[in-house]
Amino acid sequence: MLRTLFIGLLAAACGTAAAAGPQKFTVDGRIDGLQPGDTIRFETIQLPRWQYLPGFDVVVKKPGRFSYKGTLEHDQYYMMTYHPKTGKIRKNGRAGKPVIITPGDRITVAGTADEIYYSAWGGGVYSDPELAEVLRVEDSLGQVRGSYLRRYEELMEQKDTLAARECGKKFNLFYDDNRAAVDRVRTLNRNYRKNHPDGTLYLLVEEIPGLSYTPVDKARATFDTYSEALRESYFGQLYARYMEAMARLAVGQPGPDFxxxxxxxxxxxxxxxxxxxxxxxxxxxxxxxxxxxxxxxxxxxxxxxxxxxxxxxxxxxxxxxxxxxxxxxxxxxxxxxxxxxxxxxxxxxxxxxxxxxxxxxxxxxxxxxxxxxxxxxxxxxxxxxxxxxxxxxxxxxxxxxxxxxxxxxxxxxxx
CATH class of the missing domain: 3.40.30.10 (Glutaredoxin)
Incomplete structure (x- = not known):
């Protein structure tokens, strides 16, 4: 069964990447509005199914700042979430902020507590100014959309249902109503890919979830363009194993029993x-x-x-x-x-x-x-x-x- 195969491919990928041994990494945050006692949580994102496993927590000790030092045996993908000591996180349209960390990285994150999931990453793969611009524009677009959701909830609490419905409509139709901005993001992403013909770790990680519906021939062609270092990396091996597993679900193959x-x-x-x-x-x-x-x-x-x-x-x-x-x-x-x-x-x-x-x-x-x-x-x-x-x-x-x-x-x- 493919279910067993997916478990096996994850275990195999983990096993092959562990030989290099652990290396140090750091994460430093400058987030205005953080208070002592707040928790910043980093859960590992298990691809390809985007499942969360425990990673590490950072308890804020100084207002507006946090820092963590740890070790990694291979590249890792995390979801950062914010858990204030008192009160609730302000609605902003996102459930977290993903980040790629590699052994030896010094990652920074800067922003505000109210908009923490639109903060800017620095260091590691995010040192590339072209990628930084892609993410900056995506985040700015998401912030505007999130503001409609926040305003919707405020108006509902005030029982102004007419105005709330209008904000809800703007939130739901945001990308349809802002085609020029959406096209700009697509152009930036397209140019980033074009200007990195050998691939990047960011592109590799982004591709893996989509392998569940990408034609196998196209997935293989994309993988062949990646550099040897990327293909042999932890996520490169995961990509290859998942790609071959998905070949069993290609058009023309017998559908699994159920x-x-x-x-x-x-x-x-x-x-x-x-x-x-x-x-x-x-x-x-x-x-x-x-x-x-x-x-x-x-x-x-x-x-x-x-x-x-x-x-x-x-x-x-x-x-x-x-x-x-x-x-x-x-x-x-x-x-x-x-x-x-x-x-x-x-x-x-x-x-x-x-x-x-x-x-x-x-x-x-x-x-x-x-x-x-x-x-x-x-x-x-x-x-x-x-x-x-x-x-x-x-x-x-x-x-x-x-x-x-x-x-x-x-x-x-x-x-």
């Missing part, structure tokens, strides 16, 4: 769908799901009678139902991609297809997402009547599914 328990108590296996097209649809209350859900419904309605099944995978339908019931029925609630999210959620909680919840006492449900490496929303996997993978990705996989079903079940009609 067993799930549906919301109505049925037990289903892959064999139950033999002879049918099965679309696994990982959905939730994200802008992508909100935008595409009705098209999935249309595809299901058109081809279900001809042997097409949809299996919805979501964390908890009950949670979505409660959100739906909490929304006002007498006025619209705008969200990204729609002027009123309430009717969208109403359709979601009444999907006509097979539904499988992941937050249940049925570990086999979560295991399905692990064996097919289903990450992010909305995510699609299309299995053919012979059980082989025909498409697997985000929106592109759905477009592929439409094309395939139109050809095979719709008499070759246009998409």
């Amino acid at each position: 067993t799930v328990t549906t919301v109505d108590g049925r037990t289903l296996t892959k064999a139950d769908f033999r002879g049918k097209y099965l679309l696994m649809y990982h959905w939730g209350m994200c802008p992508g799901s909100i935008a595409i859900d009705r098209y999935v419904r249309e595809l299901y309605d058109e081809y279900h009678a001809q042997g097409f099944e949809v299996m919805g995978l979501t964390q908890s339908i009950d949670v979505i139902r409660k959100v739906y019931e909490s929304l006002p029925a007498d006025r619209p609630t705008p969200a990204s991609g729609t002027d009123d999210i309430r009717p969208v959620l109403a359709r979601m909680v009444e999907h006509p297809w097979i539904e499988v919840e992941l937050e249940t006492d049925h570990p086999e449900n979560q295991a399905l997402t692990e064996v097919y490496v289903i990450q992010g929303l909305p995510f699609f996997v299309l299995l053919g009547p012979d059980g082989k993978i025909l498409a697997r990705e985000f929106h592109q996989a759905f477009r592929d599914a439409v094309r395939i079903l139109n050809r095979e079940l719709g008499g070759g009609k246009d998409e």
Whole structure:
């Protein structure tokens, strides 16, 4: 099973990188507003599935400053989070600040406690001025978006729901309404990649989570451009092992077996769908799901009678139902991609297809997402009547599914 393989590849990568021995590193912070007793936590980010494991904590001793000295056996990826001794962290649209630290680094971080997750890293890989500019622009854009979320919560506390809805709309539609700024970030990222043809540790780490849906040939081509040092590094080895594992989920490969328990108590296996097209649809209350859900419904309605099944995978339908019931029925609630999210959620909680919840006492449900490496929303996997993978990705996989079903079940009609 791929689930076992992923555990093995992580262990193997850890084992091969340990021979160099531990080396010292330091992290120094200058964060205005920190108070003695506050805690700055660094958890290790375990790629490729972005899981958190304990790292190290730093308790602030002097106002506005913190420092930590430790050792590393290999490059490491951390998530920094802020835990004030009193009160709560100010809402800012992010849950933490990721950082790459390599043995021997002297990393600095500068910012404010109110906007700590938009602070600026220095040293190590962040010494590159081009990367620093990429992150500075990304952070400045995120700060503006986060300000709408903060203002939304302030207005809700003041019971000014009309103004709060307007701020919520600006937060949800921020990237749609600021295309020029988004394009600038993309251009900076593109230029950074172009100007580092042999790759960088930052680019390598950024690529690894995306391997779960990147075509294997493209992933291999990218890996071949990296320098020998990067390919042989801790994260380079992890990239290579994960890439080869993902080859088993490439289009044309047999889909792994699975067993799930549906919301109505049925037990289903892959064999139950033999002879049918099965679309696994990982959905939730994200802008992508909100935008595409009705098209999935249309595809299901058109081809279900001809042997097409949809299996919805979501964390908890009950949670979505409660959100739906909490929304006002007498006025619209705008969200990204729609002027009123309430009717969208109403359709979601009444999907006509097979539904499988992941937050249940049925570990086999979560295991399905692990064996097919289903990450992010909305995510699609299309299995053919012979059980082989025909498409697997985000929106592109759905477009592929439409094309395939139109050809095979719709008499070759246009998409």
